[in-house]
Amino acid sequence: MGSTPSTQTASSLGQRLGAILGAEHVRPAMAEDAISGRPASWVVEPGSEQEVAGLLRFADESQLAVIPRGGGTKMGWGNAVERADIVLSLRRLNRVIEHAWADLTVTVEAGCSFAELQRTLARHGQRLALDPLWPEQATLGGILSSNDTGALRLYYGGLRDLVIGITLALADGTLAKSGGKVVKNVAGYDLPKLVTGAHGTLGIVTRAVFRVHPHPANTRTLTLHGGDPAQVQTVLLALLNSNLTPASVQVRVDEQMAPVLDIGLEGTEAGLSSQELRIRNIAQPLSVNVEPASHWGARQELWADPAPAAIAKVSVISSSIAGTLARISRLAAAQNAGWRAVFQATGLGWVRIEADGDRSSALLGDLRSQVRAEGGALVILQQPAHPKQLDAWGEAGDALALMHAVKQQFDPNRTLNPGRYVGGI
């Protein structure tokens, strides 16, 4: 369907796209533009929100599928798209529009990289309190659409808590804003939250407004060694049940099942030292070291090895972390698979399974049903090429029909990322 077009029509489509955006911003897709193995036909780079909207309208009327792309770091996430006619790159919409530092807000175009935004915010000693994957390449639009949050979510909340406004280009060419530039605002529906994690299936976010935070004066990472999973779980819950205020907490564990617990502290030197003292008491019998902040890169390191492997995101409640690790360990042993995982104190975990497609599918399928049985979820972000690949999302529960109805209202022709999202959306 979205296969290679014939030369004649390809060039005629190219001309029409060029007429909308300027020929220099349209090019035929190459092999590396493929989405989950499905080749695209054209790559376009609009230069304004109006051009994004205009391009979408053209594609929608022409029944061409559009695949939005920011830094291109997470193009394999979700299910394979059904069609991929046009890759719409937000690369040229990359400005930080307004850093209202005294109001603790920033307005940024969707194609701006996370690292670039942080450099701008740092000029006034502020930051977006978020630790997403691949910050140098990943863009704010992509991070928002994939709802990619790291360990800082424990203290600062997730994207849904940080985004306060968006401009959205709809498939029919409508350009609409929702929310605003002020942190407190209940006028109208909260569409910024609706598009967070929607993988671009409701519209293309062209700009977003975030609340920002002061950069912490000091930080310290404490790493706790020497506990078994049950002890680590106990310490983790004791931490959450205390009035200590760690910014981030994560458990790192591999198939040897010797978990370590990282605790990230932020604040004044006096505050850090007093918190460290109290953590040393709570942590017993585990040993406590001050260690490098680079441990917080552990989540991203799950992707570092290019060998075929499956990577999944697991959602459970905080008290189920050790239990979930035990399940993974048992299932991996049964499949003779290697594995590593990073779980954050919020109950979100990322697990890497090293096994061929058959065994990793079997393992993840079993893990998914076990996690679901206790109210959690498992979303597959990467899996080895394999004829029996699992659905990336799993079941979406009894609200799936409502999700389809929302999709139907926003993108009735299924122009945006068709088939990539939950339940075939």
Added chain:
Amino acid sequence: MASSVSHSSNSNPNAPIPSSGEVSLPILNELRQIVGGHGLLTSPVDLHTYECDGLTNFRVMPRAVLLPDSAEQVQAIVRVCHRERIPFVARGSGTGLSGGALPVSNGIVLSLARMNRILEVDLPNGRVVVEPGVINLDVTGRVSPSDYFYAPDPSSQSVCTVGGNVAENAGGLHCLKYGFTTTHVLGLEVVLPDGSLVHIGSKALDMPGYDLAGVFVGSEGTLGIATKITLRVIKRAECIHVLMAAFDTTNHAGAAVSDIIAAGLYPAAMEMMDALSIEATEAAVHANYPKCGGLLLVELDGPTAEVEVNLERVEAICRQNGAWEIRLAKTAAERALIWKGRKAAFAAMGRISPNYIVQDGVIPRTSLPEVMDEINRMSAEAGLRVANVFHAGDGNLHPLVLYDARIPGQEEAAEGLSIKILQLCIDKGGSITGEHGVGEEKKQMMSKMFSEPDLETMQRVRCAFDPLHLSNPSKVFPRPRLCGEKPGRYTPHPLEAAGIAERY
């Protein structure tokens, strides 16, 4: 909470809803079967209680009030409404300040007051599951023996319900640091306007699919009825201190707020009051506030060592900006007295004015000096006093326009001034409502804040949830959008198999 308020001249809440059904006697009997005789109110005396919410000047008599005590009953009622095309309005304690719970004349009201059970307390995970009729403060009451609390704290928290908070995305004094209701609602069981029951969100984060809980919270009852709500509760800070600083003007106090932000400090709350609000509050609750032009209240919380250091920095910043009196509240009792004055501020206006209008505009905090100057100018021009209570940290203004309804023309002048103030907030890049909601009162202002495409896009959500416009119809949006025929699901063109070439 608020007493008398404005009535809008540009909307008619009594306007009939197109294509809505009649609540006939057989239907009333059917509804009585669902809730039992004690769960159905139809006599005018009983219905009067429900004819308005905290915005008392809009009044509409509903056809009937139902008091279900389970999700199954809510579902059964809504199924009947859907079948018969009867509009319905859900209601908690009726403390809302924008007319969100105003009934529809030919519809029914569903009071969730009997669904007031706390169903589950899971402290290790910081989760509490409640029914919608649970009182906000009762959540904190339930978990406070373990030093947890439920963060959203609207001034009405001792009477308002969690279900109402969900509908309005209620805020409070501590939003600056702890966020709003939406920050603390993780999962919902919802009866949709067609009577089906869905579960959105969860005790765990990031369930697959759209964040429908995110869009449901704050939708003002227009997307369905929440029957079960999963909340996040958080641990109380080790140390909580409040600093009160007296300045000559609100602009001086505002400059101190800017410097606090610039210094990288992040207080749990920052509140400001002007001379008129202080005068009213003193008359009402004797909080012993200093008489000054601008009073700033700053709450710092966190680890003790952290708070002690930061408190000194805040104090120094206030002095640099001209604070001539500074008091510290370090005990719970001292803090309670300080916050008591602030929380009573709206009701206290009754001490200095027979009538007043509460507004709820938001501005980027940095535009405070110009906005205050402009409000003062407009106030003088209209010949009406305006008292200002202000969530200084997040820019949420509560200007209170004081008037005397007995003087001909004053009420209209007060309404006019109130709308001008909201327009000023919009012009500064702010919002018409920070926490009270749009409801019936401000729906015409939505067109000033948002363009047609913006509003039309929001209504797509409405059409997905409630294509027949049965759930709290005619609120929030200036005019309903007909959802019409749903466009057909896309099916590939037969020629598509042959490749993209044939497609255009």
